[in-house]
Amino acid sequence: MEILLNYFENIPSHHRVIIIISGLTFFWIIEGLIPLYKFSYKKWRHAIPNLFFNLTLMLVNLPLAFMLLKTADWVIENNFGLINWLPEMPLWFYGILGLICLDFFGAYLPHLIEHKVKPLWMIHLVHHTDHKVDTTTANRHHPIESVIRFFFTLFGVFVVGAPIGLVMLYQSLSVVATQFNHANIQLPKKLDKLLSYIIVSPDMHKVHHHYVMPYTDSNYGNIFSIWDRLLGTYKELDTDKIVYGVDVFPDEKKNGNIIELLKQPFQKYQK
Template sequence: MEELIKYFENIPSAHRSLILIGGLTFFWLLEGGIPLFKFKYKKWKHALPNIFFTLTTILINFGLAFLLLNTSDWVIANDFGIINWIPGLPLWAYVILGVMLLDFFGAYLSHFVEHKVKPLWMVHLVHHTDHKVDTTTANRHHPIESVIRFGFTLLGVFVIGAPIGIVMLYQSLSLVATQFSHANIKMPKKVDKAISYILVSPDMHKVHHHYKLPYTDSNYGNIFSIWDRIFGTYMEMERETIVYGVDTFPDEVGNGQIGTLLKQPFHKYRKPTTE
């Protein structure tokens, strides 16, 4: 465990890029073999706006990374934060608890707030207005949302007291987890269900992308499913009945254009409907 943390403390940029590209390629190929939905689309054309927003997310995270590093250095130097205040915590528990709590602040909490605060929901819409959810949808986030999510992660690093090794480990796991949960793959239902007791599975997260409430406001987790189960936001529905998108923004053509998506947060708020 110590060697793992040392590796992530100094993980080369090339290795981080490999995690992104390798995961995307792996799930892209897997989608071709065991698709959940047989979309009638040009996959590369669909992927272009999603890859654009993936690149803007990378640039924003890279540009703000010094804040994560400085905050992490400060909490360690001052013995500050939840995981540093628990006496006698073994290293393995220190790491697992750190990753789990970062998943809460950086993923679950930020995601939950984005759905409950109207202006933030309008920003988050860009992610939800994909009508053909696949692994490229994973990082389809408006640049404003990338900044918001970074802010929640930074808050998590401060409150938790996470060293940079745990932060980089969390971000790497988070990247692969979101590619996995968005991937258009069909696993045996019992296998998917078993996974969902611990991790966010594809079937579990696809419910969140259903186009109508109350399903849209459920299953906010990214790596661990525990947060949805603890806070009562876990829901199920038959995967065959899922319809992607947002009912108040039904223009599939516009929702696939970068220019339209960049302006989407500035539309007048329209309340989603329920089933």
């Protein structure tokens, strides 16, 4: 754990980009070998709007990273935050506890709120209007949502009291985890179920992308499944019954157009 934290404390920006691209490439290849659904689509064409939003995510996060650094430095200097107020513990446990807490504030909590607050839901809809969920869907977020999620993460760093090495490790794991659980891959059912007791597995997250309630409002987690299980938002649904998209924005052609997606949060949806 010490080696990991030391590396991520000083991780160069281009290494973070390499992690994003490597994850996408890896799961893109695996999808071709063991697909969950055999989509009848041109994969590259489908990926274009999703990769555009992956790019906007990086453009939002990289320049704002200094705020994470300043906040992380402050909490350590002032011994502030949840994990700093606990009794002394082994470094590995400190790291895992910090990651679990950051996952709550940086992923689970904003995701839950986005589903419950109408204006935020309209912004988050860009993510849900993908009719062919695969690994490129992972960071298909409107730029406004990228900003919102960044500040939730910043708030999490402050409350948790995380050092910058742990913050950068969390962000890297978060990217790879979301690429994994969105990937159109078919794992053995028993393996997927076993994984879902600890992390968000592909089958678990696919339920969240079912087009109608109550499944859309479930399985909000990103890295760890603990928060969905503890807070009662965990649901299961056979993957054969899952239909992607949202019923209020059913036009697949528009939902694959970058301009339409940028305008989507400001449009009226079909009832």
